[in-house]
Amino acid sequence: LPAAARSAARKTYGLKKILKEYKFKxxxxxxxxxxxxxxxxxxxxxxxDDQGVWDVKNQPPEFWDQYTTNYPxxxxxxxxPLLSWTEIDIWKYIKREKIPVVNLYFSxxxxxxxxxxxxxxxxxxxxQAKNIxxxxxxxxxxxxxxxxxxVMDHEEEDIFEKLRSKGYM
Numbered sequence: 001l002p003a004a005a006r007s008a009a010r011k012t013y014g015l016k017k018i019l020k021e022y023k024f025k026x027x028x029x030x031x032x033x034x035x036x037x038x039x040x041x042x043x044x045x046x047x048x049d050d051q052g053v054w055d056v057k058n059q060p061p062e063f064w065d066q067y068t069t070n071y072p073x074x075x076x077x078x079x080x081p082l083l084s085w086t087e088i089d090i091w092k093y094i095k096r097e098k099i100p101v102v103n104l105y106f107s108x109x110x111x112x113x114x115x116x117x118x119x120x121x122x123x124x125x126x127x128q129a130k131n132i133x134x135x136x137x138x139x140x141x142x143x144x145x146x147x148x149x150x151v152m153d154h155e156e157e158d159i160f161e162k163l164r165s166k167g168y169m
């Protein structure tokens with residue numbers, strides 16, 4: 001695998017090990033559909049088999065906010081309560097609730113991070129946004145992907161789907 005995909009694979013292995021050791025029936029994650037194309041295929045309650053494998057082609061329907069949550073014992077769920085939120089929704093919520101934010105999200109020398117990940121595979125993007133209001137304003141007009149600074153998203157077109165199908169968060 002390319003370098004960024006290797007990093008993701010290590011995290012996936014660690015997650016699978018913990019899930020198996022503690023027999024968790026579900027994991028809550030903060031992913032959103034607007035982050036990346038493969039995440040748009042996720043469900044609010046997304047089943048994984050006992051190996052953590054995600055079958056992207058066999059996802060339960062979620063019509064009219066009706067969710068399937070009753071699965072066999074060998075299935076665990078990835079629960080995605082923020083799936084329908086957008087990046088702007090997140091920043092508006094942070095502003096409204098006055099949630100402290102890591103300063104890497106704010107511009108320094110014309111660059112800031114929109115997505116945080118491993119140091120060696122995550123890069124800042126060009127930005128002048130130095131506070132939450134400026135970030136919200138910038139997001140209202142930008143066409144640059146939130147994950148533009150993530151190396152993994154540029155390695156192979158379908159690498160993210162391959163990783164998620166193997167259990168990557």
